Amino acid sequence: MPDSQEMDHPDVSTQGVESSAHPIGPVPSSTTAFVGRALRGPVNEPTAINSFGEFRRLFGGLWKESRLGYAIADFFLNGGSRAIIVRVFTPGRASMAQPPSNAQIVLLDAAGLGAITLEAKDPGTWGSALRARVTYPETGGNRFTLAIHDPASGITEEFTDLTVAESSARRVDRVLAAASGLVRLRGIWSNALRRPADHGEILAGTDTWDDENAGQAFTQANGGSDGEPLTEAEFVPTGAGAGQEGLGALDGAEPFSLLVIPPYKAKQGVPNADVDAGVRASALACCIEHRAMYLVDPPWEWNTVADVQLPIPGLQRHENAAIYFPRIKRPDPLDGGAIIEVAPSGAVAGVMARTDQERGVWKAPAGMDAGLRGIHGLSLSLTDAEAGELNGLGINSLRTLPTVGHVIWGARTMMGHGQAISEWKYVPVRRLALFIEESLHRGTEWTVFEPNDETLWTTLRLNVGAFMHQLYRQGAFQGQSPRDAYFVRCDRSTTSTADIDRGIVNLMVGFAPLRPAEFVILRLQLPAGQRAPV
Secondary structure, eight states: OOTTSOOSSOOOOOOOOOOOOOOOOOOOSOOEEEEEOOSSSOBSOOEEESSHHHHHHHHOSOBTTBSHHHHHHHHHHTTOOOEEEEEOOOOOOGGGTOOOSBOEEEEEOTTSSEEEEEEESSOBGGGGGOEEEEEOOTTOSSOEEEEEEETTTTEEEEEEEEBOOTTOTTBHHHHHHHHOSSEEESSSOOTTOOOOOOOOOOOTTSOTTSGGGBTTTBEEOBOOOOOOOOOHHHHSOOSTTGGGSGGGGGGGSOOOSEEEOOOOEEETTEEEEEOOHHHHHHHHHHHHHHTOEEEEOOOTTOSSGGGOOSSOTTOOOOTTEEEEESOEEEEEGGGTTEEEEEOSHHHHHHHHHHHHHHTOTTSOSOSTTOBOOSOOEESSOOOHHHHHHHHHTTEEEEEEETTTEEEEEOOBOTTOOTTOOOTTOBHHHHHHHHHHHHHHHHHTGGGGGSOSSHHHHHHHHHHHHHHHHHHHHTTOSOOSSHHHHEEEEOSTTTSOHHHHHTTEEEEEEEEOSSSTTOOEEEEEEEEOSOOOOO
């Protein structure tokens, strides 16, 4: 209530006061991105899922031709809660006379000629199981109803009041493009398209989509290809539009903190045995850009400790990468429970997610409580001496311990080798730093149009300080007092006149992850003092 207005009776009044506070929220610390080959689903389109059941529905589940599904199953089994899937696809080469990548449904008119052709929305042989049924409304006219059934998922889509009239909002191609998750019109719209014929009645005592009604009550799709085995080109494409494909598709995804690329390259007669060197290099570059960790699987040649050779082809030592060895053994539901060897990164990502939820991103995902769930064993049993040797190389061991079972027994980044002195030697320290940096980056975007002056600096110190203090109270830092655990600086000592002229405010944040008052320092440059667009 304005001060000039007097109250003439007892009452309670409220008045909104604008606050300069900009609370900083923590970003998810264990969302994991997976890139690989799947049976179905959108291609080069990052899709978030929250369970393996959702992966099965959208991407087809486990598939013998790809290790992607196994890695995702291990992720959720070990405690993962959110994943981002990017399906990459290699179309068949024309010289191989393969069918079109997307299955097709040709709907005929009353004269038995092709009226319209539909195609599965995404490539793969899954589309050949689709079924389409056309019926006419009792009111007559030129409208029709189209139903699409997917036997694999049990989903049936029905679109009423469709037409082939060019100017109509219910034109079949427009409706399918906007509302169907299964099919779309093949090719571009043409005035030559005609209304498809009514499929007629179903046989007595049968369901609409029963096989007995094939050719009468519905039209079956045909064709579709699952594509060729993946190559480096699908992960790191070149040419027009390549920036949104493969690993580049993650640029449009929600924030993720871990990246897994399951083996896809055939080697020594074994399918899905390894990853191209160029893909490893690009995966690390992607993680550096997105403030994420790349979980590296051991090369297929590493069958014993004596086989371990560094550097790994295509991969330089970096604090944003961590490698785990050996491979894990798990039952294969597609082969009657037979035991197979798979890469460990999916399961490791799940353990990291579980540790984050139970203890926090600052807790090392290793030790007695970092058990690997749902596995049969490991491809190699490591001794104490061998685990110590690998630890010195910056390689994290997976071990089987008496009474405990299968556990992760190491928490070093690839910078944690030998006598190397690096503040990013340990996985939890690096992941905590990336978590803080990403949270601050997203929580301070409001600075861009604020005047770059003492008022802004004070506000940043207050808001960033509140965020860091909350982490301190949760046990993220070492120290008996906040002074020994963290600090935040943003003033004339961090931002010069030249920085102000360039539209930059510098923020310095330090935290003590291992010992009190021994700070790891992050320096962030934020835009400020910019003019708002007219």
